[in-house]
């Protein structure tokens with residue numbers, strides 16, 4: 001068995017992390033690949049899958065709210081910080097599976113994992129050299145050029161904070177019309193197209209700061225292509241898997257082992 005690969009699904013609330021975690025696991029099962037799911041969201045309710053390793057076994061959002069008399073937001077933050085205290089337990093549980101792929105579903109709100117220290121700590125503690133971030137861009141926030149730019153900035157910020165290899169996933173692409181999807185792909189492939197679209201938008205604020213932002217995106221944001229995914233028929237999952245194989249195994253497919 002090779003060393004396992006950790007795939008972290010990260011994105012804004014409702015961007016489709018848990019759904020993609022589930023779809024990825026199911027796709028892998030169908031292909032005879034060995035993968036486990038890890039839920040890192042202490043406040044998760046109604047997950048679409050039954051996690052193999054579950055942070056809720058150690059941390060309960062409800063209990064933290066009651067014990068420390070915190071509201072839901074304060075408790076979420078406390079829980080996020082507590083993740084770091086349970087890292088050894090999480091690692092032991094994951095190691096026991098001796099699996100090839102570990103699918104990490106991160107907390108609902110991106111900032112809890114990306115901007116606080118615990119997320120970075122967990123990645124470094126587990127296996128940073130075998131980790132990849134799948135950053136989910138929510139298409140409902142990316143239909144306009146400036147919306148797409150703000151989503152890319154969050155992705156770059158995530159890359160800046162976590163410092164791991166990262167791919168950009170356009171989740172819920174099935175909710176876009178074909179022209180909308182093509183337009184977003186165009187913006188992603190060609191920074192000039194994006195710049196032109198920004199310039200056509202009305203607000204002058206965008207024009208003032210767009211040059212600097214587009215320069216940043218040109219440098220860091222569009223190095224990796226955008227991977228559209230959808231809820232049904234495992235749309236887009238094979239492409240992400242192939243990219244991950246390229247990254248870690250030089251294209252060698254574990255299925256052929």
Ligand SMILES: Nc1nc2c(ncn2[C@@H]2O[C@H](COP(=O)(O)OP(=O)(O)O)[C@@H](O)[C@H]2O)c(=O)[nH]1
Pocket residue numbers: 011012013014015016017018019020108171172173174175229230231232
């Ligand atoms: N149409 C469509 N809906 C999706 C897709 N992925 C997630 N959703 C829906 O978006 C909502 C939020 O998804 P979830 O996976 O819980 O997001 P999370 O907060 O990032 O974990 C749920 O109602 C999902 O059914 C997708 O690819 N296509």
Ligand SMILES: [Mg+2]
Pocket residue numbers: 017018019041044105106107108
């Ligand atoms: Mg979720």
